[in-house]
Amino acid sequence: MSVLALHNVTAGYGSDAPILHGVSLSLEAGEIVSIIGPNGAGKSTAMKAVFGLLHMHGGKVMLGDEDISGVATEKVVARGVCFVPQTDNVFPNLSVQENLEMGAFILDGPLDERLAHVYGLFPPLLERRNAPAGVLSGGQRQMVAMGRALMLDPEVLMLDEPTAGLSPKYAEEIFGLVRHINGSGTPILMVEQNARQALAISHRGYVLVDGQNRHTGTGAELIADREVAEMFLGG
Numbered sequence: 001m002s003v004l005a006l007h008n009v010t011a012g013y014g015s016d017a018p019i020l021h022g023v024s025l026s027l028e029a030g031e032i033v034s035i036i037g038p039n040g041a042g043k044s045t046a047m048k049a050v051f052g053l054l055h056m057h058g059g060k061v062m063l064g065d066e067d068i069s070g071v072a073t074e075k076v077v078a079r080g081v082c083f084v085p086q087t088d089n090v091f092p093n094l095s096v097q098e099n100l101e102m103g104a105f106i107l108d109g110p111l112d113e114r115l116a117h118v119y120g121l122f123p124p125l126l127e128r129r130n131a132p133a134g135v136l137s138g139g140q141r142q143m144v145a146m147g148r149a150l151m152l153d154p155e156v157l158m159l160d161e162p163t164a165g166l167s168p169k170y171a172e173e174i175f176g177l178v179r180h181i182n183g184s185g186t187p188i189l190m191v192e193q194n195a196r197q198a199l200a201i202s203h204r205g206y207v208l209v210d211g212q213n214r215h216t217g218t219g220a221e222l223i224a225d226r227e228v229a230e231m232f233l234g235g
């Protein structure tokens with residue numbers, strides 16, 4: 001049984017025509033899975049399908065053995081699925097620590113243990129814990145966004161373009177952290193523009209084009225596929 005799966009999902013925004021046309025993908029226990037594809041392909045939209053943010057025309061979204069198609073965002077989060085969106089993923093006027101605490105607002109009781117865990121993963125955030133998140137570098141802001149999701153010790157972590165806009169050095173660091181987090185058992189589904197690097201650390205990947213599945217395989221298979229490399233990995 002997959003941890004998370006889209007089965008033949010046709011879905012879109014409101015009453016508009018569908019954006020996704022029969023998209024299927026899955027995330028298995030222990031995996032890193034990447035979704036790549038051109039701008040506007042529907043990658044972010046596919047992630048939003050998991051959080052009940054789309055109008056479903058057909059197909060279903062499964063979390064383990066449970067059908068969560070159209071289930072409200074907060075219920076999906078309460079079931080352990082955490083999402084770091086592509087943009088506006090920190091509260092710029094709140095401090096780093098306040099941002100992390102916001103991530104755990106649904107938990108009762110003290111957060112010290114979770115905070116210590118997140119600061120352990122992202123040591124630069126401990127140093128800057130009282131700084132407003134808005135003044136941090138792009139890489140550190142991304143750490144805040146990921147840290148906030150990790151405050152809930154999620155069963156599934158979903159990252160939409162975690163390295164967007166980062167320098168190669170910071171992107172490398174974020175990919176390292178993705179592996180590290182996955183190494184401690186968390187399955188991760190991510191969308192990435194740095195497709196070659198993402199596939200290099202992914203167990204499997206999907207290429208979406210025009211709201212449809214175009215290619216799928218292991219990360220290594222997709223990197224070695226000539227058409228995928230030419231069309232989607234910059235040769």
Ligand SMILES: Nc1ncnc2c1ncn2[C@@H]1O[C@H](COP(=O)(O)OP(=O)(O)OP(=O)(O)O)[C@@H](O)[C@H]1O
Nearest residue numbers: 013016019037038039040041042043044045046086
């Ligand atoms: N909130 C929205 N309401 C209506 N249409 C939307 C909305 N968000 C995205 N779309 C449309 O859905 C299509 C797919 O967009 P999506 O953001 O999923 O693409 P993407 O593959 O994530 O692209 P990018 O690489 O630029 O992030 C686009 O045509 C976009 O204009």
Ligand SMILES: [Mg+2]
Nearest residue numbers: 043044045086
């Ligand atoms: Mg996107």
